[in-house]
C-alpha cells in the first residue's frame with residue numbers, strides 16, 4: 113500500500129545525501145530504486161494522505177482569480193511582442209523619415225534584449241523580495257516603457273521605450289508562471305500554468321488584430337501602444353490587496369501569513385491539513401544560507417550547479433526553452449506576413465493572423481489535455497509532427513522559384529499551388545508546436561526546489577529570450593544565405609535532435625507535487641519511475657474525487673431522508 117509518508121522518507125534521504133551533507137557530487141542511485149519500490153503497488157482507497165488531500169482539491173476561486181491576474185503578465189508578453197510587426201509598418205515617416213532596416217531591427221530587438229537582462233537578474237531578486245513585489249515593479253516598467261513610446265518623436269526614444277518595456281516583459285515572463293505553479297494544487301498545475309500561455313498567445317492574436325485594424329489610421333500605432341498601459345495598471349492595483357505565495361512566505365519564515373494564505377487558497381483546508389502542508393513544505397524546502405544578498409546568491413548558484421538533482425532540473429528547463437525557440441516558431445510569429453507576401457499573397461497580414469489564431473486556439477486545447485495526457489507525452493506528440501511539417505515546408509519551398517536578397521524577396525511568377533501548400537504545412541507546424549513545446553517549457557518552475565526555484569526559472573527564461581533574439585535577428589540572413597529550403601531543413605534537424613533529448617531525459621511530471629518532482633530528479637532522470645508515479649497519482653486524484661462526490665451524494669441523500 114502506498115502512503116505519502118513512504119515518499120517522504122526518500123525525500124529526507126535526498127536532502128541528507130545531496131544538500132545537508134554538502135557532498136554535492138554524490139548522486140544517489142538507490143534513490144531511484146527506493147522511489148520505484150515505494151510506488152509499486154497501487155494505493156487502496158484509504159491511502160490518501162494529507163498532501164494528496166489538499167493537492168487533489170479543485171482550485172479554489174481564489175486560486176483561479178490569482179491565476180487570471182498573474183496571467184496578465186503573459187498577456188503583456190504576447191501583446192508587446194505581437195504589436196511591433198504592425199507598428200513598424202504604420203510608424204511610416206512619423207519620425208521624420210521612413211525607418212531603415214537596421215532601425216527596425218533595433219526597435220524590435222530592444223524588447224528582447226531588455227527581457228533577457230531582467231530575466232537573468234530577476235531570479236535572485238524574486239527569491240529575496242518575493243514574487244508579488246517584483247511582479248508589481250514589472251507593471252511600473254511596462255507603463256513607463258509604453259508612455260515613452262507613445263510620446264516618442266524619434267527613433268531613439270522609441271528604442272529606449274521598447275528597452276524599458278522589455279525589462280517588464282522579462283520579469284513578468286519569469287514570475288507569472290512561477291507564481292501560478294506555487295499556488296496551484298498539483299493535479300491542476302499544468303492547466304493553470306497554460307492559462308498564462310493562453311495570455312501570451314491571446315495577447316499576440318489581439319495585438320495582430322488591433323494592429324491590422326488600425327493599419328491605415330494616422331498615428332494608429334500610438335493607440336496600439338497606449339492600450340498596453342491598461343492591463344499592467346489593473347494588475348498593479350489588484351496585487352496591492354493580494355498575497356504572495358505560501359511557499360515563498362514559508363521560505364521567509366512568515367508562517368502566520370502562510371497559514372492564512374493556504375487556508376484561503378486550498379478548498380477543504382482544515383487547520384490540521386494546513387499545519388501538515390506547512391510542515392511538508394518546510395521540510396522539503398530548506399532556504400539558502402548566507403548573511404548578505406550576494407552571499408546567498410552565490411550559494412544558490414553553487415547549489416543549482418552542484419546538487420545533481422538541481423543541475424538536472426536546470427538542464428531540462430534550459431533545454432526545453434532552447435528547443436522551443438531554436439525550432440523556429442518565432443520566425444513565423446514575427447515574419448509570417450513577410451513570408452506570405454514573398455510567396456505571392458496580397459493580404460499577407462490576414463494570413464499571418466491565421467498563424468497567431470492557430471497558436472492561440474491550439475493552446476486552448478493544450479489547456480484541457482495537459483494534466484490528463486501528461487507533459488512528456490504531449491512533447492513526444494508535438495515534436496515529431498513539427499519535424500514532419502518543417503521537412504515538408506523545406507521540400508515545398510524547393511518548388512517555389514523565390515530568392516531572398518537584401519532583405520527583400522523576389523518571386524518569379526505569381527502565387528502557385530506550392531504557395532498554398534506551404535501555408536497549409538506552416539499552419540500544421542504551428543498547431544503541432546502549440547499543443548506541446550509551445551507551452552510545456554513554461555512549466556519550468558516545477559522542476560526546481562524552493563531554494564533555487566527563482567534562480568533556475570530565471571536561467572531558463574533567459575535562455576528563452578536569447579533564443580528568441582537569435583532566431584529573430586538571423587532568420588532573414590538564413591533565408592538569404594542558405595535558402596528557405598535550407599533554413600527549414602535546419603529547423604527540422606534541430607527538432608530531430610530535440611526528440612532524442614526529450615525521449616531520454618524528460619520525465620513525466622504531471623500530477624506530481626512540487627516536492628515529488630525533486631525525488632524523481634534524484635539519482636537520474638528516472639523516466640520509467642516518473643511515468644509510473646504520475647499514473648499512480650492520477651489514479652489517486654481520480655479516486656479521491658470519486659470518493660468526495662460519493663460522500664457529497666450520500667450527504668444529500670441523508671438530508672433528503674431526514675427531511676421526510
Ligand SMILES: O[C@H]1[C@H](O)[C@@H](O)[C@H](O)[C@@H](O)[C@H]1O
Nearest residue numbers: 309312313442445471550551
Ligand atoms: O510560449 C510562447 C508562445 O508560444 C509564443 O507564441 C511565442 O512567441 C513565445 O516565444 C513562446 O515563449
